[in-house]
Amino acid sequence: MSRLSRAQQAAHDEPLDDEASPAAERPSKTQLKQQMHELQSLGEALLTLPAARVAALALPEPLQDALDEARRTKSFEGKRRQMQLIGKLMRQVxxxxxxxxxxxFRxxxxxxxxxxxxxxxxRAELIAGDxxxxxxxxxxxxxxxxxxxSLVRAARKDAVPNAAPGVGQRQGRAFRELFQLLREALARAGDQGADHE
Structure with missing residues (x-):
């Protein structure tokens, strides 16, 4: 076998085209590790979703089973290992x-x-002034x-002006009913606003 000159060796080592190099196409080890951590974090976020929303995603059965097992697992180490498994299974999805x-959901x-x-x-503004x-x-x-x-008047009446704020102070029924009325009205207004968009 003949020895190559330095110039020949350098020309032999250089790829002819950067795009043709297989190393240029592959992600680095750091990028792969980052992607795996992101998938594991995404798997952890799946655990926060209600079961109906997870079922609607139609995940593969092994991943669904791993999520169910992670919900049941209580020990720290068991949970950590289960999350690693979920991260691994997330690669297939x-x-x-x-x-x-x-x-x-968030x-x-x-x-x-x-x-x-x-x-x-x-509610606070309505009770404070007309x-x-x-x-x-x-x-x-x-x-x-x-x-x-009527609810505003009753809530004002229930408020005890001489009571010290904090522990022991409890609001009356009108206070809660006023909140419910306001929340429902705001929800209806939000639904109507979404329908007009």
Missing amino acids: DPQPVREAVAA LGHAQDALALHEAERW DALTRWMAAHPSTDAQQLR
């Missing part, structure tokens, strides 16, 4: 529908929390004004 389902929770906060804010009642009726004309006024 198209992750995009799973990502979309998890994102939609968005729904965030919207629910915002709606509750808005109802609480309106100008809020006018603003509410302008924004939500379909609300039963008589029922709303």
Whole structure:
């Protein structure tokens, strides 16, 4: 076997075309590891979804069984190993529908929390002053004004002005009913707004 000169060796070692090189097409070890961690995290997020939403994804049976087993597993080490298995099984599934389902579920929770906060804010404003009642009726004309006024009056009456805030202070039935009325009205307004889009 003949020895190659340095120039020949360098020319022999260089790939003719970067695109033709198999190393250029493969992801690095770091990228592969990152992808595996992302799939494992996505599998963990699947555990937060209700069973009906997971069933709607039509996941392969081994992955579904692994998710069920992870829900039952209590020990830290057992849970960790089960999550590794789920990450491995996630490689066989198209992750995009799973990502979309998890994102939609999280968005729904965030919207629910915002709606509750808005109802609480309106309730506090309505109890604090009469100008809020006018603003509410302008924004939500379909609300039963008589029922709303009655609940606001009763909630104001239930509030004890001399009571110390904090422990032991309990709100009356009208306070809770006012919240329910506001939350339902806000939900109807949100549904109507979604229908018009």
